[in-house]
Amino acid sequence: MGDLNSEWQAELARAYNSAESLAAALQLPQSWVTSHHSARKLFPIRVPRPFAELIEAGNPDDPLLLQVAPHAHEHAQRDGFSTDPLGEADATATSGVLHKYGSRVLVILRGGCAVNCRYCFRRHFPYDEHKFGQAECEQALNYIQLHPEINEVILSGGDPLMAKDRQLETILTAFAALPQIRRIRIHTRLPVVIPQRLTTELKTLLMGVGVPVIMVLHINHARELGQRLADTLSQWNNVGITWLNQSVLLKGVNDSAETLCELSERLFEVGILPYYLHQLDRVQGAAHFAVEDAQAILIMQEVTARLPGFLVPKFVREIHGEASKTPINLQR
Numbered sequence: 137m138g139d140l141n142s143e144w145q146a147e148l149a150r151a152y153n154s155a156e157s158l159a160a161a162l163q164l165p166q167s168w169v170t171s172h173h174s175a176r177k178l179f180p181i182r183v184p185r186p187f188a189e190l191i192e193a194g195n196p197d198d199p200l201l202l203q204v205a206p207h208a209h210e211h212a213q214r215d216g217f218s219t220d221p222l223g224e225a226d227a228t229a230t231s232g233v234l235h236k237y238g239s240r241v242l243v244i245l246r247g248g249c250a251v252n253c254r255y256c257f258r259r260h261f262p263y264d265e266h267k268f269g270q271a272e273c274e275q276a277l278n279y280i281q282l283h284p285e286i287n288e289v290i291l292s293g294g295d296p297l298m299a300k301d302r303q304l305e306t307i308l309t310a311f312a313a314l315p316q317i318r319r320i321r322i323h324t325r326l327p328v329v330i331p332q333r334l335t336t337e338l339k340t341l342l343m344g345v346g347v348p349v350i351m352v353l354h355i356n357h358a359r360e361l362g363q364r365l366a367d368t369l370s371q372w373n374n375v376g377i378t379w380l381n382q383s384v385l386l387k388g389v390n391d392s393a394e395t396l397c398e399l400s401e402r403l404f405e406v407g408i409l410p411y412y413l414h415q416l417d418r419v420q421g422a423a424h425f426a427v428e429d430a431q432a433i434l435i436m437q438e439v440t441a442r443l444p445g446f447l448v449p450k451f452v453r454e455i456h457g458e459a460s461k462t463p464i465n466l467q468r
C-alpha cells in the first residue's frame with residue numbers, strides 16, 4: 137500500500153516559498169517583488185498551490201494574496217505591537233501545552249503550518265522549543281489528570297493536521313481515553329489551503345476517536361472556500377463532526393459588512409457555522425492589517441443588522457491574562 141498521506145504532503149513540499157515564484161505564478165511584476173520580498177526575512181513565505189489558484193492573477197491587492205504575501209509594511213515598528221501579544225510564553229504550563237483557560241487546554245502538536253499568514257499572532261512564537269513527541273504527550277496527559285477542571289483538549293499550532301495520521305490517532309485516542317475529556321477541538325487552516333488533507337482515512341480516524349470532535353477552520357474571505365474544498369466538505373456531512381469557523385478582521389481583506397456577510401453565507405452553504413471574528417492581535421509586523429475599533433464596530437453593527445443571528449460570528453478580542461476571549465461591545 138502506498139503512503140496514504142502522499143497527495144497533501146506533495147502539495148506541502150511544492151508550496152511557493154519565495155516572492156519570485158509567487159509573482160511568476162500570479163503574473164505580478166518584478167516591481168512587486170522588489171518592493172516586498174525583504175519581508176520574507178521577518179517571516180518565511182509559504183503559500184500552497186491550491187490556495188494560490190484561488191488568487192486573482194495580476195492583482196496585487198487580491199484579498200487572498202494580501203494574507204499570505206510578504207509586504208514592506210511588516211518592517212514598521214508600531215507602538216503597542218509586540219512579538220508575544222498574548223503573553224503565551226508565560227502561559228506555557230509544560231512543553232507543548234498552553235493552559236490559558238480553566239476548562240480547556242491548548243496542545244501545540246506541530247510547530248509549522250501549511251501556510252504562513254502574515255498577520256499571525258504566533259509569527260514570532262518559538263515553535264522549535266515546543267516539539268511534541270511521546271515524552272511531551274505523556275507530560276500533557278499527566279498535566280491534564282492533575283487538573284480535573286480540564287474537560288476539553290484543543291489541538292492548535294502551528295497546524296495540528298500537519299501531523300501524520302498515525303501520530304494524530306495515537307494522540308487523539310490517548311486524550312479521549314481520559315474520563316474527564318468530553319470533546320476534542322482541532323484548530324486548522326490546512327484544509328483551506330490544501331483541501332486534499334481531508335482524506336477518507338482522516339475522516340475514519342476522527343469518527344473513531346471516542347469523543348465528539350469539533351473542527352474549527354480559519355477562513356477570512358468567501359473566496360477561500362473554493363469548489364474543491366466545498367466538494368470535499370460535502371462528503372464529510374453527517375459523520376458527526378461539528379464544523380465551525382474563525383476569522384480575523386483584516387484591513388484590505390474583509391473589512392466591510394458586505395464581505396463578512398458573503399463569508400457567513402458561503403460558510404453556511406458548505407455546512408460550517410461562523411464562530412469567532414477576532415480583532416487583530418497586536419503582533420509586530422502586522423500593524424498594517426489593523427482595523428480600528430470604531431470602524432470595526434460600525435462594520436459589525438451592519439453585519440448584525442443584515443444576517444440572522446446564527447450567521448453572526450462573535451466579535452472578540454483576546455486580552456492577555458483574561459479568563460476567556462472578551463466580546464467587543466457593539467452598542468457604543
Ligand code: SF4
Nearest residue numbers: 249252253256294325
Ligand atoms: S494557519 Fe493559523 S497559526 Fe498558522 S500561520 Fe496562519 S494564522 Fe498562524
